[in-house]
Amino acid sequence: MSSPQRAHDCLINVHFGDKEQPDWMRRVKNEYFRRDDSVFGPWDMAKVLDEMDANGVRRAIVTGNVRDRDSSSIRFVEARPDRFSLTVGGLDLLRPMPSLKLLQSFIADYPVAYASVGPAFWGDGAYPPDHAVYYPLYTKCCELDLPLCLNTGLPGPPIAGEAQNPIHLDRVCVRFPELRLCMIHGADPWWDTAVRLMLKYPNLHLMTSAWAPKYLPESLLHYMRTRGGGKIIFGSDAPVLSITRTIGEAMRLDLPDDVRDNYLYGNAQRFFFDRLESGPLPPAIGY
Template sequence: MTATQRPGVIDCLVNVHFGETAKQPEFMLKVRDDYFKGPRSLYDPVELPALLDEMDEHGVARAILMDNLAKPSVTARKFVAARPDRFSLAMGGINLLRPVPALRELAALSVDLPVTYAVVGPSFWGDGMYPPSDAVYYPLYAKCAELELPLCVNTGLPGPPIPGEVQNPIHLDRVCVRFPELKLCMIHGADPWWDVAIRLMIKYANLRLMTSAWSPKRLPESLLHYMRTRGKNKIIFASDWPVLRQSRVVPEAQALDLPVDMLDNYLYNNADEFFFGGGRQQKGSAL
């Protein structure tokens, strides 16, 4: 592949819904001010032309926008309707304590909308009481495997001051044993358990890791070594925009000490294969 034919970037986690909330929860303000030290405008509403301009400037061909079953994002669905060639959805907000109606809705939306993956954050619901190995997740795992819908699970200590032990990737060990058919991706890195995450990916063919919310220049050398060796198809790029802007993280990623083919895998090919491979995404309409 020549330089002019390089595939560009897929940004696998973009938040356009923050501006829909008149008053952010206290923990979100703490994340902005204390953890990421972001500007006060971080959670302002976003306009479609501005996002497309940033994507075009940095070669981002497609972005996956966060959505929510319990509180649908008007902005995300509007952007998908306007530009189905550039956007698809990641669906969270799944009530695991009342799984049957929630999973029926997830299945229906996966037919009607371009839902690329489902997502759950163990620290962010149930007061952080349920690790991913708990049976409360099993209906979700079974339904995603049945739908051939990838599932992303937050791993690593979360930024907000909430319990984090449930996001230790070791809890996915039993999940991968019991659900080998499930396409599973750890998101938001795995700090401070990077080596556990890497060992699990070596062990299980169905497991990936997304570096959303991580500045590429801050990624540990152990992960970069894995990307150069046994993990060529395992690590997936994402920004967590606007927490980290594409204007920052795409150039940082392109500056990593990775061979060109492995950098293309990280920025585009691995996501294209894992999330969009086999034409599954085309089953959904644009709205």
């Protein structure tokens, strides 16, 4: 099947070649995805744009860090803001006020599509998303109408993953119905829980980043064909999984054309990019 006429890739990593990767990243590369060291090589922007163009990808969201303004991610965004936006992580939620001031400053300077947190990747997985340590961030994201993406599902690295069970978002969605919330990296092995939560809460979405589309479970595809056509968002997590591979596999999924278009383009446009294109964020409150 040919490439789509339009798509957005909502998670790519152009910074892997900036510095030596930690041991846990090398283990997930070797043991989980079984990729060679080229995954950690530098990215040439022209080649990235060529691959995006070949696969109909109009915009891509690159991973960034609120504490690092000298990275390939920043250089990509500054050079081509029409094609690249940022997701920003690196937030120390145990020091909420300095971290939120950094976040406020960062999004004032760059086109940030969403903030991101991996519950299993800090605090030894001791803080699931319904813990109060996240509440200042939830409040700030609501204030700014800034989407927040949280890793769900067992992580690839050999670290404790129970904090990423989607059930922890149940109480979050009850207490923060205004929060534009998206589960990222799928939800394995808790796909059914994730689907049930999305049925229950209008503000909750899911991104299939880091999942080869051909391995998505039938329960999720059934949800997409029925009540969930507006809830599932495409992301490759390139270079871990390439843009070309994931787009190609998405095109071969058994989905109606309108559902596939929403998956690859429309849902991301509504959830991430319409806000970016509507003008500057509202001013901070209380700083």
